[in-house]
Amino acid sequence: MNASYDVKFWDIRPNKSTKPGENRKTISYTVRWTVAAREKSKTFRTSAQANNWLSDLRQAAKKGELFDLETGLPQSMLKAKEARTVYAFVRAYIDMKWPHAAAKTRERAIREFMPVMPQCG
Numbered sequence: 001m002n003a004s005y006d007v008k009f010w011d012i013r014p015n016k017s018t019k020p021g022e023n024r025k026t027i028s029y030t031v032r033w034t035v036a037a038r039e040k041s042k043t044f045r046t047s048a049q050a051n052n053w054l055s056d057l058r059q060a061a062k063k064g065e066l067f068d069l070e071t072g073l074p075q076s077m078l079k080a081k082e083a084r085t086v087y088a089f090v091r092a093y094i095d096m097k098w099p100h101a102a103a104k105t106r107e108r109a110i111r112e113f114m115p116v117m118p119q120c121g
Contacts, residue, residue: 003066003075004036009058012050015043033057033072040072 010032016025029050032041044050060074061067067074090113098106 002069004069005064005066006036007033007057007061007067009033009054009061012047012054014047031057035067035072036069038069038072 013030013032015028015030028043028045029047030041030043031050031054032039033054034040042053044053056077057074060076065074065076068078071078094109094113097109101109
């Protein structure tokens with residue numbers, strides 16, 4: 001993971017935009033910050049949401065967290081990607097289908113999934 005402590009925050013910027021099919025203008029709010037001189041931004045519907053997001057980012061920087069260069073988010077806000085093995089996928093599939101499957105379907109599933117199942121004994 002490429003990360004940096006070099007984070008700078010800008011003021012929240014209101015944006016006037018028109019929704020498709022409407023004549024009235026709505027205001028959205030954009031939070032802008034940089035991580036290692038790479039500009040990042042996120043737009044919110046209300047100023048309160050934008051202020052909360054900016055506050056969370058500032059608190060993470062104050063705690064000394066590293067910010068990811070790609071996403072611009074601190075480590076505490078990054079979502080861990082859950083890697084799923086083939087074995088886990090097969091187990092979940094069988095657990096879901098098994099109670100409602102006919103006998104021949106169960107037999108075929110065992111034969112088809114045998115190569116991915118771990119060797120026993």
